[in-house]
Amino acid sequence: MRTSLKWVVLATIALALAACSSKPDTNDTSRVIGGDQPVADGVGTNPDFDDSQDARMAKLLGIEKNSVYFDFDSDAIKAEYVSILQANANYLKKHPNARILIAGNADPRGSREYNIGLGQRRAVVVRQRLVMMGVNANQMRTVSYGSEKPAVSGNDDYAYSQDRRDDITYDAIG
């Protein structure tokens, strides 16, 4: 109980911080610096990978898993994943209050920060495709986790092929 209460409190703080500090505005360069904040020994939104919720959503969309996989050093969307994106597009257009997070990922080889750049390209390419499918851009956020959230552990070609992906999760189902 105590632990879960703590998470709720921390998540609330994190969301409040996010709400007051991270309004993305590329023209406003004056709002970079926040004030000193209290000591934080445990932060973070509720743990993600809410498998049951993601699985329910995938079922609702009529797909197996809401992820798109990429070839090595590529951000090209392969034909086999277009139907997954179309299912998301259909849902988002029908539910204008639904919100998704498109998270791009890279395999773990090489520089972590460079991999953030590679993951960002993969996230943005899917957002662009969904816009082309008629989805309102305001319904989508993108993030790159680079190689910080590998799908599977391991250092072989199979693990890498699972790591190079976009995960689409629903923040609000509308």
Add this chain to the structure above:
Amino acid sequence: MKKYSLWILIAGFILSFANRAVAALDIDITRGVVRSIPIAIVPFDENNPNDIARIIGNDLSHSGQFQVMPPNHLPQKPHAADAVSSELWKTLGLDNLVIGNATSVANGQTKVDMTLLDLFHGTESTPTILTQQSYTVANTEMRALAHHISDVIYQKLTGEKGVFSTRLAYVKVESMPNNSRHKRYSLMVSDVDGHNAKPLLSSTQPIMSPDWSADGRFIAYVSFETKLPQIFTSNVATGKRRLISSFSGINGAPSFSPDGRFLAAALSMGNVNPNIYTIDLANGQLKRLTNDAAINTEPSWAPDGQSILFTSDRGGAPQIYSVDLSGQIQRITYLGSYNASANYLPGNASKISLLHRDNKGFNVAIYDLQSGTMQILTQGSFIESPSPAPNGRIIVYSTTFGGRRMLGMVSSNGQMNIRLPEVSGDAQAPAWSPYKG
């Protein structure tokens, strides 16, 4: 002389097992030493499993510049200079000897006497005393004192400043017991030998890219605690933190300027690709240094603060470039298809440490700006995040061994390579602190 290189390997394994119960990171020596200073550290307090002499011996051997005689090879165990038989040590090829005492005194304190002897330049019977020190410290400060004594010895014998009292920052990743896909990410600060590891921040979401301010008081890092990346700085002593950057898209790779007034960072500002910016920490003012459709990341300041190294794939593959504060860009590396994570080697403005890929994999390398040569230091394959020590003599990095991420260190001459495995979880993204201010 030669047989010490084997000793040091054996000693390393013995010590790594002996330390296993207590060490946060314990140490495997993966490569021995060919040419370095032979030294013996006689036990100060032989019955103490945490004898200060053992910590000093570990420090010196991990520097790659000393061959430390294993305790079971010591021909005698004197505590005072007049009890030292010079001949006994000289026949074993020993030039330098450290002796001393550690005695408990009142109020949980210990008195430590240390003497560094030069056997080579002394007379037959009397070795030369290079330095003699006496300390009284709280028992809880014994490790810190051991590192200080290692620094004193290192400076006397090499003429350079040691790094044994500096610290490491790194990210520790643990799987949560109920679901291996739930992780706990912690920003850790530890002694250079991995001991005294303490979390500065823990999160359910990734933490990346710690970087120390030049005075060692602050660490900048990326936290995904809101699921999106933000750059923070934390006060290392108090843990108090400050949000620095939270723009749309990538907020990555923070790097303190040498004067501590600016952070350089990689920001994508709602676009696909990150560019290099400086952020004035006093007023938040941004200055954009690169402006193109390529990944531009991992800024790292030149020692004079007038230019910044960065990684860019503007040429098709990641290579190292330099940009000055007016935005003039110069390509630095041409050798190989992947160079990233560059830092100037402290104490040598014409060399940079970097992550270099060749046909064997990703390794730590040193690139000489003058001669244009690349010296590859490691033989791993899943190496990343090289970060040089403030004397430029050792580089810490992250590697995969036995399916886990752990820290490794390689001397910048390539002769000494050690691993520091975490007891629980993975250790990654290390950053070596500057000297304490």
